[in-house]
Every structure is written in C-alpha cells, then in structure tokens.
Amino acid sequence: MNDTAPLDLARLRRSCSQCSLQQLCLPAGISGPELERLDDIVRRRRTIGRGERLFRIGDALSSVYVARDGAFKTVSLSEDGEEQVLGFHLAGELIGLDALGEGVHRCEAIALGDANVCEVPFDQLTDIATQLPGLQHQLLRVIGHSLNRDHDHMGMLVRRQANERIALFLHGLTERFRQIGQSPIAFKLPMSREDVARYLGLALETVSRGFTRLQEDAVISVHGRRVEILNGEELVRLAHGVEADQTSRARRAR
Amino acid sequence: MNDTAPLDLARLRRSCSQCSLQQLCLPAGISGPELERLDDIVRRRRTIGRGERLFRIGDALSSVYVARDGAFKTVSLSEDGEEQVLGFHLAGELIGLDALGEGVHRCEAIALGDANVCEVPFDQLTDIATQLPGLQHQLLRVIGHSLNRDHDHMGMLVRRQANERIALFLHGLTERFRQIGQSPIAFKLPMSREDVARYLGLALETVSRGFTRLQEDAVISVHGRRVEILNGEELVRLAHGVEADQTSRARRAR
DNA sequence: CGCAGAGTTGATACCAGTCAACAAAAGTGG
C-alpha cells in the first residue's frame, strides 16, 4: 500500500508520550510512569483501508480507537437501510463510545480514506483508569467532548436552513483542522458530498449548490474536495444566519 | 401544593438502596457497603419549582442531578437568543453531563414542572468511582445511555418529515414512561408544544397540526397535554415513514 | 481511451414555515 514502510514503522512506534496528539488524547493530564502503563495497553499501528470498518452494528464493545491520521465517519442505519452520518472523526478523536450504554455498538465506523488508529482495549482502559485518577478524569473529558460535538451537530440540524448548516459545517471543520495542526484555510475534504448531506440532513444536491453559492459569494473556493476559505469572517456570519451581503446578492442576480 | 407533605417527606428520605429508580440510576450494579458510600455523598431531596434552573450556561460543573420525579428540559441558546431543546429528562435520567468536556455547563436545565432531584457532587462521585469499579462501570453506562438518547434525537431530526418526527417523539416517550413504571398509553406531556417544536426542529404550529392529524387518524387522542395512545402499532409504522392507511386518508379527504 | 463514481446544474412540486386570527386554558386580582 505504501513503499515507505520502514519510515512509517518508526513513526508508528512512537509511544503515547511522544505522540503529537498527546494533548488531545487520553494521555493528557498524566505523565511519567503512569503514562507508561497506558502506553502498555495501547495496541498501536493498526492500518485501515478506505471503506473498511473498525466495527459494525451489533459488535460487542472490545476497544475504543483514536484516529492517528486519516478520518472516519460513524453511521447508523435507519429501518429502511439508509445511512445517517452521526459524526466525522479526525485525528485525535475517540471512536467507539457509542457502545458505552449497552456494551454493543449501535453504529459503524468507516474509514473515509486510508488511515491508522490506536486501538485501546476498553476493559483494560477502565481498569487502569480506576488506578490513575488523572486518566479517569481525562477519559471523562474526552467523552464530554464527544457529547459536545453531538450537541453542536444537533445545533446545525435544528431550524437552520441549508446554507447556514453548510457554513457551520465548514466553520467547524476549520476549527478542528486548526486544533490538530493542519491548515484551517486550505484543506481537502475527507468525505463525499453525499456524506456531508447525510450529516447535515440535506439532499446531496443541496450541499453541492450550497458550496457553489459560497464560491459565487467569494467566501470559499471549491474544486471537488479541495476547499479554501477566502473570507473566514463572512463564513462565520453566514453560519449565524446573516444573509449574504449586497454585493454578493447583486453578483447572484446577474 | 400538596397536603400529603409528611408522606412525601418519608418517601424522599429513602436512600439509594430503597429508591425505585435504583436499577436505572447510578447504584445499579453495586450493593451492600459500597452502596452506602454512594448513599453518603448523595444530597437528597432538593425541590425545584416549575421554571427553575438546576444550572445555567457558564456555571462550573459542581454536581450532576438525577430527576427523582418531575421532568426537565436542557436547552442551549443560539447566537440570536433562541432556545434549542437538547433533551428532555424524566425520572431516573442523569442531568448535567454537558459540562463533562470543559467543566463548565453549555446548556441550562429547566424544570418543566415542580420536581425534585438527587444532587450528586461530581468530584466526590468520580472519587469514589475510582474505588468502586462497579460504580465506575455504571457511571459509564449511564453516560452511554445519554449518548444514545442524543443519537436517537439526531435520528429524528435528519431527513424525516414532520409527522414522522412527531410519531417518533411520542413513541420514544411511551418507551421511557414504560421504563419508569408509568402508563405508556395515557399520560400528560410535561412540556409545551413550543418545547416539543424546539426539540424536533419544527414550528410549533406544525407540531400542533401533527397532533391533530394523529388524532384524526385515530392513532392517539389529545386534549391539550393529555395524550392517549389508541393505536400503538400504527404509531410505530408512522414513526418509520409509512404513510397513513387508506381509511385515514379517506377521512382526511372529506 | 472509456468507464464508473462523484459532482454540478436545471425544472418542478410540495412540505412546512410564517403571518394572522381565533379558541381554550390557566393564572391573577378584586
């Protein structure tokens, strides 16, 4: 899949203590010998190909995962078999918490491209969390962030119109890219228009039109999945329901 | 408000070990002396009046709460000051987890009617959870259920039309009433039409029309907030996007 | 080069939001 295996291997061997995601991930807030104990249970370097699944609906909760690089979507299936996208997971974000309630996964985690993840056996994680209060605290924090993302997601879905949702979505992405140290103003979307649509509760055509419109208004530039943010402030305004300004409207009127 | 105060007082004094919500609440899975330790930190018997708040946006996370009776809504405020209802909380359901991420509440918990709650100081809870693995496990389970409810909520919001959302909402309520031992077929809605609308992402008029239509189709009977489920199976069908049957459509056509 | 998947654009229909008036219920004060 990749001819730079030796190099990757070296990078992948890094322990939690050396990982660039440390501050976002479970190790935040613990250190020294405690970190080593966490390190021991983390099975690193699981590579996942595009379209592969970390787990499926109905699978027992065995591990939680942290995307190390690459991106994932979690989807649930409605009675008629349609995918609904519950969330996107970028580097450093925990995947698999959906099984916390009943111990069985309620959604599927699908790699949006080639990716690799840290796999953390859940029983062992909770085990050592009882012994390391700092880890328990951080685990709760990470779960909390997941809850927050869900709430933000709902905020996009409720009583906002299509262009607003799309602006919110793009704005949220830039913030997350910034957090993990990637460029927040020029990036490649890891997901398809259809995925975005199923995430935002819109038809994929509407998403496409929304992107086009943002480009017409000179807020972003889009070429397929390549997106560049040209006017971040305007993006934020649009995300909060402000109509596009006069010049943009004039441009569209032509 | 109620002249049976002495009786209530006696009931409210019950410890976790005697509480009817035990199986739904934190004590599930622990027992004996361990239960007593949990019991010790629970400040019971806080009474909350209709419209009062357990906490506000920006408050530091000090306690989580379990509704003992009564119902709550949690709401977040959008930039323009509009309420969006993130969830409804019936007896036995944990409130306050929204602050898990940053230690600060992101939403407000408002009593929908007079209620009383168990207040559980959060630091002490996590403290003894490190010592009682059964409690830690149950805490994670309860958090997981909260996540599940959020996901179910999203499922209602994404690409479902108004009548479907309303049917799903009612169906979900009956399930929750059943769980806490209240009648799942005849109940009084604790929340207003507006709350339902802000929860489902609809206009309140649309919710009102939806209820009326369900009544016309003889699926439910509504008088203000009193609801009776007349045809549970049909309700489930409607919740899954099946059109109303011929006879109902004929009735509407008149 | 040709193909399949992904994305764009256009025309049309319809669901649900909005505005508005009314009805019923629940408080409020004399």
Add this chain to the structure above:
DNA sequence: CCACTTTTGTTGACTGGTATCAACTCTGCG
C-alpha cells in the same frame, strides 16, 4: 367566585426553501 389577563394551543391562507427527478460534466483510474 367571577371578570380579566396571559399563556397556550388550534386552525387557515399563503409563500418559499428544499427535495426530487433528470440530464449533464468532470475526475480519477484501470
């Protein structure tokens, strides 16, 4: 206890945003 106000819920008419259906273009890839 009744009149008044306020809140809550219902119903109707109209409009607009978005889904849907359909054709087309672009991109990457074997």
